[in-house]
Amino acid sequence: MNMKRSAIIAASAATIFSMTFVTPSFAATTETTTSTQTKAEHLHASVAVNITDIPATVTNVGQIVRGAKFVAYKLAADATAIPAAQPTTGGKPVKVEANVSATSVVSYSLKFDAPATAGTALFAVYNEAGVGTLVTVTTDADGVATATSATAITAAYVAPTAPALGVGKGVKGDREHRGRGGKKLR
Secondary structure, three states: HHHHHHHHHHHHHHHHHHHHHHHHHHHHHOOOOOOOOOOOOOOOEEEEEEOOOOOOOOHHHHHHHHHOOOOEEEEEEOOOOOOOOOOOOOOOEEEEEEEEOOOOOOOEEEEEEEEEEEEEEEEEEEEEEOOOOEEEEOOOOOOEEEEEOOOOOEEOOOOOOOEEEEEEOOOOHHOOOOOHHHHHHO
16 A cells, blocks of 8 residues: 555656646746727716705705706707607716815716717707706817707706615615525525
């Protein structure tokens, strides 16, 4: 038995010893290549909005921007006006951003995707009350994006509410908790 064990240990040691000398030669002959993937620059442009009817008890900027809802609908390149009634499909919510100046004055804006190359994109933007305006987003030949609105964009503050039970995310405590293997923990 000792003879077999000694033979196995000797063979293992010889293999490890030979790999020690072979490995550096492999390292010298391997080629390393790297590839980088470049994304096309993504441009944005902003247009000012006004939020009215903010209660005196609401002082958190994050809460204020969540209380102003806007939906944008991309229009055809040759559109000259927005639809008379707000469309029921194809809209995307537009995030309201708070901008704080050096003197602590807060203003609000809507951020739009701009064409990556020189061109124009048109959007119909509606507030929660269904009042809309035409927003034109233009990228010039130098890659500078600007946004303008046909009329002032305004929304009245509406206190955000939690989704109804069964709609969207529920209250954290109401969710079912499962452990490994899908077993219910509670």
